[in-house]
Amino acid sequence: MTDFNYDKSLHLKDLIPDSEIKDIDIWIKKYPGNRKRPPIMPTLKIVQEYNGNYLTTDMMQAVAEYLDVPHVAVYEVATFYSMFNLNKMGKHVLSVCTNISCSLRGSEKVVKHLEDRLNIKLGETTEDGLFSIKEVECMAACGGAPMLEVDKIYHENLTPEKIDEILSGIASTNLASVDLSDSNTTKSLGSKIVEGLASKKEDAKPTAKKKTQRKKKKEIKPEPILHLTPVKSPVKKVEVDIEKELENIEKEISKEMQSSAKKESKKETALKAKTVKTKAIKKETVDKKTDRNKSQKDNGAEKQIDKPTKKDENKMSSLERAMLRSSDNGE
Numbered sequence: 001m002t003d004f005n006y007d008k009s010l011h012l013k014d015l016i017p018d019s020e021i022k023d024i025d026i027w028i029k030k031y032p033g034n035r036k037r038p039p040i041m042p043t044l045k046i047v048q049e050y051n052g053n054y055l056t057t058d059m060m061q062a063v064a065e066y067l068d069v070p071h072v073a074v075y076e077v078a079t080f081y082s083m084f085n086l087n088k089m090g091k092h093v094l095s096v097c098t099n100i101s102c103s104l105r106g107s108e109k110v111v112k113h114l115e116d117r118l119n120i121k122l123g124e125t126t127e128d129g130l131f132s133i134k135e136v137e138c139m140a141a142c143g144g145a146p147m148l149e150v151d152k153i154y155h156e157n158l159t160p161e162k163i164d165e166i167l168s169g170i171a172s173t174n175l176a177s178v179d180l181s182d183s184n185t186t187k188s189l190g191s192k193i194v195e196g197l198a199s200k201k202e203d204a205k206p207t208a209k210k211k212t213q214r215k216k217k218k219e220i221k222p223e224p225i226l227h228l229t230p231v232k233s234p235v236k237k238v239e240v241d242i243e244k245e246l247e248n249i250e251k252e253i254s255k256e257m258q259s260s261a262k263k264e265s266k267k268e269t270a271l272k273a274k275t276v277k278t279k280a281i282k283k284e285t286v287d288k289k290t291d292r293n294k295s296q297k298d299n300g301a302e303k304q305i306d307k308p309t310k311k312d313e314n315k316m317s318s319l320e321r322a323m324l325r326s327s328d329n330g331e
Contacts, residue, residue, distance in 0.1 A: 010058050012066040016050050024066070036069050040077050043067060044084055053093060054085040082136040090125040090132035092170050095149045098135050101142035110146050111135070113160050117167060130174060131167070 013021055027042040043063050048055050055078055064071040078084045082095065094114060098107045111122055114133050118126055125132040141147045144156025148166075155166055 010062040010065060012047075012059075012062040015059060015062050016047060020046050020050050028067070036067055037073055039067060040069065040074055041081070044074065044078055048084060053089045053091065054087060082134070085134075088125070089134070090129050091174070092130060092150050093132045093134050095134045095136045095139070097137070097139050097141070097145070097147055097149075099138040101138070102145040102147060105145040107146045109160075110148065110158050110163065113163055117164070130171070 012024075023046050024039070024043045027039045031038045040063070043066070044055060044060075047059050047063060051059060060074045060078055061071050064074045067074075078086065085093070096102075096107060096111055096114070098111070102110075111133065115121055118131050118133065120126055120131070120133060122133050122135055136149075139147065139149055139154070141154055141156055144154070146158045147154060147156040148158065149155070150166065150170070155162065
């Protein structure tokens with residue numbers, strides 16, 4: 001065996017019977033020989049169930065010795081998982097989830113109801129050793145929050161009535177399993193639970209007078225008041241309200257469509273006007289250009305008509321030619 005630092009005189013075979021040892025060996029064989037840590041969790045579970053729902057330091061050291069692993073490897077598993085208890089617990093551990101989902105759904109009320117019913121606080125055990133209340137992390141039942149686990153059974157969507165049924169069921173089962181001829185045992189085992197539940201039921205039951213008063217109240221029928229108008233059915237009123245809302249929605253939609261249509265028509269009109277104006281400007285520009293070109297041509301033609309050709313100059317006399325040249329020179 002590997003030389004680990006723990007008490008080597010503690011042997012698991014000396015602390016638990018052979019039947020439990022056989023169950024542990026079955027788990028060990030499920031893993032390769034060099035994988036010694038995986039069986040720690042099932043081994044601790046078997047040892048805890050045998051030891052009355054809790055683990056001692058000696059038992060954890062004995063488990064480490066049997067599995068040939070360090071003591072700290074066993075201790076870290078036992079302290080990490082909420083399923084393992086390092087202190088003495090009751091026969092039935094009520095593990096209440098207080099994580100986010102259960103907390104939002106009223107896990108605090110569940111804990112408070114259990115504390116009031118069992119007359120103990122969170123983490124404590126009843127005097128008869130029957131119940132313990134334990135706070136645990138998420139147990140993967142968020143859809144049924146708030147919930148608790150007891151005796152490997154999940155109880156979800158808890159209410160005060162459901163919690164009372166769970167407690168009374170466990171208490172009655174334990175009372176049926178003991179020797180009822182022993183008055184001391186019968187009284188100590190779950191007596192407070194049964195008495196508490198019985199007192200609650202008695203408080204909930206009305207007395208004979210209250211029952212008769214209730215019957216009388218039911219028999220008395222109020223006289224009809226004629227001036228009051230009959231109350232309309234709430235279903236019809238809801239239907240009417242829905243119809244009105246639909247009509248209002250349809251009106252709003254039609255208004256929006258009309259306003260959008262008006263906006264579109266305005267845009268189209270403005271675009272058409274802009275197009276017409278652009279065309280008019282272009283036409284006016286072209287007309288001006290045409291008129292300018294025409295006037296330039298006319299002026300050129302007049303100059304050509306007024307100006308005599310060389311042939312005409314040859315026919316003129318010297319005097320006429322001199323006058324013509326002087327006129328051209330601006331004299």
